[in-house]
Amino acid sequence: MHRRLIAPGALAVSLLLAIPASAASYSPGAPGIGDPYYPAYGNGGYDVSHYDLRLKYQPQTDELEGTATLLATTTQDLSRFDLDFLLDVSEVRVNGAKASFATSGQHELEITPANPLPKGTPITVVVRYSGVPSTKSAYGFSTWHRTPDGAVAADEPEAAWWWFPSNDHPLDKATYDVSVAVPDGTQAISNGTLQSTSSRLGWTRYNWRSNKPQATYLATLAVGKFDITTGKTSDGVPIINAYSKDLGDNDGAARASVERTGEIVDWLTGYFGPYPFNAVGGYVPNTTTGYALETQTRVFYSPRQFANGSNTSVVVHELTHQWYGDDVSLKGWKDIWINEGFARYAQWLWSEHEGEGTTQELADYVYASHPADDAFWTVKPGDPGPDDQFDIAVYDRGALAVQALRNEVGDDAFFAILKGWPKDHAYGNASVGDFQEYAEQVSGKSLASLFDAWLFQPSKPGAPAAQDASIARSSAKAGTLPRPKSWKKIEATNDLHAE
DSSP states (O other), rough: OOOOOOOHHHHHHHHHHSSSSSSGGGGEEESSSSTTTTSSOOSSSSSEEEEEEEEEETTTTEEEEEEEEEEEEESSOOEEEEOOSSEEEEEEEETTTEOOOEEETTEEEEEEEOOOBOOTTTEEEEEEEEEOOOGGOOOBOEEEEEEEEEEEEEEOOOGGGGSEEEETTTSEEEEEEEEEEEEEOOOEEOOEEEEEEEEEEEEEEEEEEEEEEGGGGGEEEEEEOEEEEEEEEEEEEEEEEEEEOOOOGHHHHHHHHHEEEEHHHHHHHHHOOOOOOOOOOOOEOOOOOOOOBBBBSSOOOOGGGGGOOHHHHHHHHHHTTTTBBTTTTEEGGHHHHHHHHHHHHHHHHHHHHHOOHHHHHHHHHHHHHHHHSSSGGGGTSSSOOGGTTTTTHHHHHHHHHHHHHHHOOOOOHHHHHHHHHHHHTTEEEEHHHHHHHHHHHOOOOHHHHHHIIIIIIIOOOOHHOOOOTTTTOOOOTTTOOOOOOOHHHHTTTTTTTTT
16 A cells, blocks of 8 residues: 655645535435425435346235345435335445435435435435335325236336335436346346346346336336247337236237237337337236336236227327337426327327328317317316326327327428427426427427417317317317227227226
8 A cells, every 4th residue: 555645734625625514504305306296206305327126026925025226416415315115124325334214204215324415426325125015005095016926016107116215206217227036937027128037946036127217107017927929120129028827818909919019119110210218018917907007118008908809009009108208208297298198199190000090080079079168178288287187188188289289380390390309308308398399499380379279278279279270170069070980999098097
């Protein structure tokens, strides 16, 4: 070792630099990230860049053990910070040193590091935990779903609390390594690509990697006995699909739909540009839930989506989210229209592709089907409120707004917007206001009145607005327009976010 001599004056300066200027400048991170729809969701004071989750799960007892390692950077002088989590914590370390911890509220894990953390400090947070997720609830509900042979974590706007500690809001996206040990004969499925598997003493470990930024609610875990199929899109993106081995009568329809993932991704790239992630696919567990969810790279589908036969429309909807919702995520939950309005509109484009009704015919039908006094028009897709976040109006009125935009700016500008938006905001977050600004930039038109009429007014856009957008005829009344052939298939996806 080479010992360096330090002059007394220099020593004094170095010691001063090592001591925080004022303990008063350090404060706790906020217990919420600032979303008015969900004030307690997410946290302030830090930004996560990576989650490393090493888990062990026993399907028979629903016991989950885990060690979560979070890589993050402080965004303020931090005395304490929160994670969103529900399971039982045994130890927390911050930058190698033990940290004290406590719980508060419905789902807050309060962590106090041994020493305050200056703004801009890289931190490594290790949380050791265990518990039975199905016994935990917050706000009166659970997003952990038991199946006959395992469990599924997939829900929106929250799902992480039941299986890993997180900064649970789309504003804080990160990459993921998810390693899960399950009893031999059982599989563990998560996002991204399967890096490796190994078996030891009756347990098999699956190591998954999602290498692009991912919102916490888009992280998924499925444990059970699956039949797994693989393939590649035309652009070489690996496809991994999985089907529970006990889907019963829904098995054929599920496969006939989800196995078309590669074809549909190829088709969607024509509208939205190159597929943005390292893998694609879906899984259908034997669950009683009724919804589907765009979990990043590996879509969750309920068997109920296929109870009446195959439905590629739902596959189109969820795969569209890989661009609109996953690649470009919302800034706040009020911006849900960018996710759902465009995913619904893609279903309309697919209808046209299949020769079962054009986007204009579907728009006319939706407009005519809801009279002016219908509560449908009181929901504002551009800011629906937390109670109506997944109301059918966010989908159908939201898609009407997309068609209105198309008719206003013309096809050339519209399809340039559709493809350019995911590229311009790749792997980031954006708001409805950001989208309007981008659409105005590309089209060269002022769109404030159009966005206001179709997204923010709690009333049916009047005949002049509808005529300007070429969406509906002022004389059209509910039931007077023919129903497009695709409508039943599209309508069958109306419960995408219903239990």
